[in-house]
Amino acid sequence: MPKHKTAQQWFTLIEQQALSGLSITDFCQQHNLSTKSFYYHRAKHHKKKAPQKSQSSFVAAQPAVPAPVPQPPLLQFKHGQSTVLLPSTTDTLWLAESKSLTPITNLHHPKMPSKL
The missing domain is CATH 1.10.10 (Arc Repressor Mutant, subunit A)
Structure with missing residues (x-):
């Protein structure tokens, strides 16, 4: 060279x-x-x-998109015109106790019986 x-x-x-x-x-x-x-x-x-x-070498930043949080399916209880929606993860023993639903039924529909 x-x-x-x-x-x-x-x-x-x-x-x-x-x-x-x-x-x-x-x-x-x-x-x-x-x-x-x-x-x-x-x-x-x-x-x-x-x-x-x-x-x-510029790279455009992409905003992070939060992943959707899966929601558990709902249990739906109807009595007349009243409807109670609870997550399917609700304790079955709690549902079986009539006293557990009494405050909900009395609050939302006074004529609804205390036992479903």
Whole structure:
């Protein structure tokens, strides 16, 4: 290679060094390059590359959408025009006790019997 390298030649050398796995010092020794010149051209190369990279590496953030919380099915008790809705997870022993439903029935429909 001639003593003075073109920008394209430096670009090629910078890419080769990055792929070689060698340190910059070792790479420069193997290719008879000045480490000072290599660092200079590498910095110059990165300055040219930086604006393009920042534009192309932009990733638009997507807002997180909360997952819907599944609701248990409802138990529906009807008596006349009154309806009581309870989650299906309601304790069956609680449902079986007539005293448990008395406050609900008296509150919503005074004529509803205390036992279903």
